[in-house]
Amino acid sequence: MRLKTLLILAAVAVAYLLGARAGRERYEQITEAVTSFWNAPDVKKARKKAKAQAQKARKRLS
Incomplete structure (x- = not known):
């Protein structure tokens, strides 16, 4: 059982x-x-x- 768990963990690590x-x-x-x-x-x-249009619009709003 321990070997199986170790193999699964190793496979997960390699896949990652x-x-x-x-x-x-x-x-x-x-x-x-x-x-x-x-x-x-x-x-x-x-x-x-x-950018130019935004500056123009900002000036109109001020």
């Missing part, structure tokens, strides 16, 4: 380690995609335009 490694790689892929999107020229233009 392999899953954590795969999760980190996927996280890196997602952050790279988001960063490239955020720094795209069209997105930068849209952010700049939205």
Whole structure:
């Protein structure tokens, strides 16, 4: 019984380690995609335009 429990715990530990490694790689892929999107020229233009519009609206409200 003790050997069976030890084998199950070892299998769980290995599965956790392999899953954590795969999760980190996927996280890196997602952050790279988001960063490239955020720094795209069209997105930068849209952010700049939205910021200018927000400042304009804030001035009108003051």
